[in-house]
Amino acid sequence: MKTLILTLLSLYELQLCCGAYNQNIRSQRKFEMIKTEISSYKDVAKSIIDLAVHGKAQNRSYERLALFVDTVGNRMSGSENLKTAIAYMYKSLQEDDLDRVYLEPVKVPHWERGEESAMLLEPRKKSLAILGLGGSIGTPVEGISAEVIVVSSFAELHNRSKEAKGKIVVYNEPFVNYGETVRYRGSGAVEAAKVGAVASLIRSVTPLSVYSPHTGWQWYENDVPKIPTASITVEDAEMLSRMASRGLKIVIQLKMGAVNHPDADSYNTVAEIVGSKYPEQVVIVSGHLDSWDVGQGAMDDGGGAFISWEALSLIKDLGLRPKRTLRLVLWTGEEQGGVGASQYYELHKKNISNIDLVMESDIGTFMPLGMQFTGKPEARAIMTEVMQLLQPINITSLYDYAEGTDINSWMQAGVPGASLFDDISKYFWFHHSQGDTMTVQDPVWMNLCAAVWTVVSYVVADMEEMLPR
Ligand SMILES: *[C@@H]1O[C@H](CO)[C@@H](O)[C@H](O)[C@H]1NC(C)=O
Ligand SMILES: *[C@@H]1O[C@H](CO)[C@@H](O)[C@H](O)[C@H]1NC(C)=O
Ligand SMILES: *[C@@H]1O[C@H](CO)[C@@H](O)[C@H](O)[C@H]1NC(C)=O
Ligand SMILES: *[C@@H]1O[C@H](CO)[C@@H](O)[C@H](O)[C@H]1NC(C)=O
Ligand SMILES: [Zn+2]
DSSP: OOHHHHHHHHHHHHHHHHHHHHOOOOOOOHHHHHHHHHHHHHHHHHHIIIIIIITTTTTHHHHHHHHHHHOOOOOOOOOOOHHHHHHHHHEEEEEEHHHEOOOOOEEEEEEEESSEEEEEESSOOEEEEEOBBBTTOOOOOEEEEEEEEEEHHHHHHHHHHHTTTEEEEEEEOOOOHHHHHHHHHHHHHHHHHTOSSEEEEEEEEEEEOOOOOOOOOOOOOTOOOOEEEEEEEEHHHHHHHHHHHHEEEEEEEEEEEEEEHHHHHHHHEEEEEEEEEEEEEEEEEEEEOOSSSSOOOIIIIIEEEEEEEHHHHHHHHTTTSSSSSEEEEEESOTTSSSHHHHHHHHHHHGGGGGGEEEEOOOSSSSSSEEEEEEEEHHHHHHHHHHHTTTTGGOEEEEEEEEOGEEEEEEEEOOOOEEEEEEGGGHHHTTSTTTTTTTGGHHHHHHHHHHHHHHHHHHHHHHSSSOOOO
C-alpha cells in the first residue's frame, strides 16, 4: 500500500514537472515565433525611419507645430484659444485625409488668472514676478497685505504653525526632482490655510530660473479655507529666505484677479487609421492639446501632440494600414489633472479588452532616448524586441514605467502603456512658464521622436496578436 501511494505520488510529481516543462517549451517556442514576426518588420521600420528622418517628411512635425503655435498661441482649458485650436486640428486632420476624424465632447475647468501682481513693501520696495496657480481664488481688489513667514518644507511649516496665523506663507523648498517637489505647488495653499495663513507663495518648481515664475494646477480641499496662491521666482524665494534669516520683517502686498468660472464645453480630438483585420482593436497614440496660458505650449505638449499626428501621417504616406486601428487622441483639460482623459476612460472603458496599447508623449520631444513601458514581463519581452527595429537610429532602450497623466487610468486597469523617453535635462527649465515656446523645439529631434513613435505604434498595431496583459 505504502509503495503504491509513493508510486502514485511520484507519478503525480512527474506530471507536474513535465506539465510545467512543456508549457515552458511552448511559451519559448511561441516567443521565438514572435521574435521572427517582429524581425520581419525590419524593412518597414527602415522605410518609416527614412521618411521621417531623411526623406520628404523631414521636419514636418516641427513645421506643422510652428505654424499651429504661431497661429493659435497658448490653449488654456476653457479659453477661446483652446476652442480655436481644436477647430484648427479638426480641419487639419481632415485635410490630412485620415480615415475618421471626430470630436468627443467633455467638460473642462475654466479658470482665468486676470490681472495679478505682488509688491514687496518691507524691508524694501520691490515688485515680484508672480504667476497665480491654476484654480486659485483671487484676492479682494485692494489686495492682501500681510507679513511673511518663509519655510523650506511642510515639516518646518508644521513646526512653526503658531507663527503662520494671518501671514503669507512663502515656501522656499529646494528642487529635488519634479515628482517630489511638485507637492508644494499641489497642496501648498491647503497646508498654509490649515495653519491660518491668508495666502501662500511657492518657489517655482524648476531646477533653473532666469527670473521666471512657473505656474501649474493646485488643489483645494473641502473643509479647508481657500486662500489665494501663486508662484514666485527661485531668485525672489531665495532673497526672501535670506531676509527672513536676518530677522527682518517682511511684508508683501498680493493682488490677484483670478476667477473660477463654471466648467466649459471642450473636446478630445480624435483621428484614426482604421485597422484592416481587427478594426475594433486599438492602439492609442496621444498627447494633450491644451496648455497653460503663459508661453506657447510648444513643448508642453505641442511636441507630443504633433509627433502623434505625424505617426498617422507617416503610415498613411507609406501606404501602410495596420491590422488594428491606430487612433490619435489629442486630449483636452490635461493641465487640470487629466480631465478630458478621465472622461474618455469612463466612456470607453467597456471596450477595455480591445485596447491593445496606450501611448502618450508628454515629457518633451527633445533628443529621444527610448521608450518607457508598463506591462507584464511577457509584454515587456515583446516590446524589447520591437525596440530593436530602431537600431538604424540607435534608439533601442526600453525603460520601466510609462508616464502620462492621460493614460494612467488605462494602465492602472491593466492595459499596457508606453511613453516617449527623451533627454529631459532642460524640460523643467521651460515647463509651465513664458519660456515654453517654439525656440525650445528642434526639428531634427522631433524627426527622431516621430520615427520612434511611429515604428512602435505601427508594429504593435500590426502584429498578429495583442500584447499579453
Ligand atoms: C530640417 O531642419 C534642419 C535643422 O534646422 C535643417 O538643417 C535641414 O536643412 C532641414 N531640412 C529640410 C528638408 O528643410
Ligand atoms: C522642528 O523643531 C525641532 C525643535 O525645535 C527641531 O529640532 C527640528 O529640526 C525642526 N524641524 C524642522 C523641519 O524644522
Ligand atoms: C466599442 O467597440 C465597438 C466595436 O469597435 C464600437 O462599435 C463601439 O462604438 C465602442 N464603444 C465605445 C463606447 O467605445
Ligand atoms: C548608441 O546609443 C548608446 C546609448 O544608448 C551609446 O552608448 C552608443 O555609443 C551609441 N552608438 C552609436 C554607434 O552611436
Ligand atoms: Zn503636459
